[in-house]
Amino acid sequence: MAGFFSRLKQGLSRSSSKLGSVFTHRKLDDAALEELEDELIAADLGPAIAERVIENFRSTRFGKDVTSNEIRETLAAEIARVLAPVAIPFEPMADKKPHVVLVVGVNGVGKTTTIGKMARHYSEEGKSVMLVAGDTFRAAAVEQLQVWGERSSVPVIAGKHGADAAGLAYDGLKRATEEKTDLLLIDTAGRLHNKGALMEELAKIIRVMQKFDPTAPHSVLLVLDATTGQNAIEQVRVFRELVNVTGLVVTKLDGSARGGIVVALAEQFKLPVHLVGVGEQAEDLRPFIAQEYAQGLVGGNTDLASRLVENQVSE
Numbered sequence: 001m002a003g004f005f006s007r008l009k010q011g012l013s014r015s016s017s018k019l020g021s022v023f024t025h026r027k028l029d030d031a032a033l034e035e036l037e038d039e040l041i042a043a044d045l046g047p048a049i050a051e052r053v054i055e056n057f058r059s060t061r062f063g064k065d066v067t068s069n070e071i072r073e074t075l076a077a078e079i080a081r082v083l084a085p086v087a088i089p090f091e092p093m094a095d096k097k098p099h100v101v102l103v104v105g106v107n108g109v110g111k112t113t114t115i116g117k118m119a120r121h122y123s124e125e126g127k128s129v130m131l132v133a134g135d136t137f138r139a140a141a142v143e144q145l146q147v148w149g150e151r152s153s154v155p156v157i158a159g160k161h162g163a164d165a166a167g168l169a170y171d172g173l174k175r176a177t178e179e180k181t182d183l184l185l186i187d188t189a190g191r192l193h194n195k196g197a198l199m200e201e202l203a204k205i206i207r208v209m210q211k212f213d214p215t216a217p218h219s220v221l222l223v224l225d226a227t228t229g230q231n232a233i234e235q236v237r238v239f240r241e242l243v244n245v246t247g248l249v250v251t252k253l254d255g256s257a258r259g260g261i262v263v264a265l266a267e268q269f270k271l272p273v274h275l276v277g278v279g280e281q282a283e284d285l286r287p288f289i290a291q292e293y294a295q296g297l298v299g300g301n302t303d304l305a306s307r308l309v310e311n312q313v314s315e
């Protein structure tokens with residue numbers, strides 16, 4: 001399990017090294033506080049948290065010397081405080097067979113990969129999983145999902161290129177219900193250049209499924225690519241207008257210096273962050289753990305980090 005935390009830490013190291021210049025031992029005067037605030041905002045944490053951290057320092061430590069570790073710890077604590085309420089693991093509902101999950105997000109954020117990784121994870125946990133290749137506009141997305149399905153021996157409902165996604169979702173839901181499948185994961189197309197068409201596509205999938213099960217979908221996961229930084233905020237806004245987003249998955253944290261965006265998202269939308277992606281392999285999709293993430297983001301203090309891992313992640 002060393003693997004996951006080190007991957008997360010490695011992934012976040014770009015974000016934490018970006019914050020690195022903040023952590024120098026110095027006297028906290030106005031200039032230092034201003035510089036610190038700029039750095040926090042540049043790290044995508046969002047203005048609200050930056051302001052709180054600065055005010056905290058101003059009221060408690062103004063004019064005094066602070067060490068890099070004190071800054072780190074204060075920052076990590078504040079970040080963990082913001083993240084804790086949204087760090088909610090994704091749990092398939094035991095009383096739904098299937099628990100229907102609609103996976104949405106713009107092209108290329110990692111929807112298909114996330115579904116593949118979830119399929120692997122939950123089938124390894126002993127749950128039955130079925131996939132619907134609802135991104136019928138991109139042939140490669142269908143093939144990609146089929147490959148993930150084969151790897152995990154999970155059935156994939158797919159049609160021809162350009163097939164009706166709502167029809168596939170309906171077929172998937174019907175079959176998954178007959179087979180008492182635990183989890184039905186539905187991939188969707190994500191082009192945003194035509195918001196109206198996208199809204200219609202998602203609304204139709206939901207409407208058609210509800211003819212079979214009026215409670216479906218039970219979750220709508222919005223996948224966001226961390227490398228897009230502030231753009232992710234805009235994507236949440238847009239998708240919430242289209243559909244009832246119930247939770248977030250944030251991918252590509254391994255390749256990004258923008259891990260701070262998760263903090264800004266938590267602060268602004270308070271939507272559950274269920275999972276984070278730190279690589280392309282199946283095991284690189286992990287539950288989101290607030291303290292671990294906060295620690296990875298500010299860097300340093302690996303003792304605390306490894307204690308957290310021992311306590312919270314048992315694999």
Ligand SMILES: Nc1nc2c(ncn2[C@@H]2O[C@H](COP(=O)(O)OP(=O)(O)OP(=O)(O)O)[C@@H](O)[C@H]2O)c(=O)[nH]1
Binds near residue numbers: 105106113254279280
């Ligand atoms: N480094 C890294 N790459 C990732 C991660 N998640 C997904 N990817 C890669 O991102 C690329 C796009 O992922 P897809 O799953 O195809 O994205 P999508 O949202 O389904 O895209 P469309 O099918 O075009 O809508 C692929 O090359 C994935 O391997 C991650 O956590 N880290």
